[in-house]
Amino acid sequence: xxxxTAKHRQLDHVDLSLRxxxxxxxxxxxxxxxxxxxxxxxxxGQLGDxxxxxxxxxxxxxxxxxxxGGAIRRLVAPLDPRxxxxxxxxxxxxxxxxxxSCGGSSRPCPGGAA
Numbered sequence: 001x002x003x004x005t006a007k008h009r010q011l012d013h014v015d016l017s018l019r020x021x022x023x024x025x026x027x028x029x030x031x032x033x034x035x036x037x038x039x040x041x042x043x044x045g046q047l048g049d050x051x052x053x054x055x056x057x058x059x060x061x062x063x064x065x066x067x068x069g070g071a072i073r074r075l076v077a078p079l080d081p082r083x084x085x086x087x088x089x090x091x092x093x094x095x096x097x098x099x100x101s102c103g104g105s106s107r108p109c110p111g112g113a114a
Contacts, residue, residue: 029075
């Protein structure tokens with residue numbers, strides 16, 4: 001079991017008073033979309049040395065109803081849907097892993113971990 005410490009709770013230190021303008025948001029999104037597309041093409045062997053590389057994974061962390069789903073949809077919108085897979089994982093169960101498969105039982109671990 002992983003103990004949740006202050007080091008692991010990054011969201012506790014978020015400054016909720018920060019804001020960006022609509023123009024900054026649009027530019028930041030466009031830049032992130034270009035970067036993700038470039039990484040996908042590079043790792044997919046379409047750019048650079050044409051060698052197949054590792055898959056690209058983007059992780060979003062945030063509170064419930066904080067807009068992660070919409071942000072993900074906007075980020076992956078320009079990508080070819082045949083090359084994009086979005087997976088959701090809920091919070092890890094508060095029970096000990098000693099009672100799950102990572103502790104020897106045949107039941108799966110909370111959050112899908114093996």
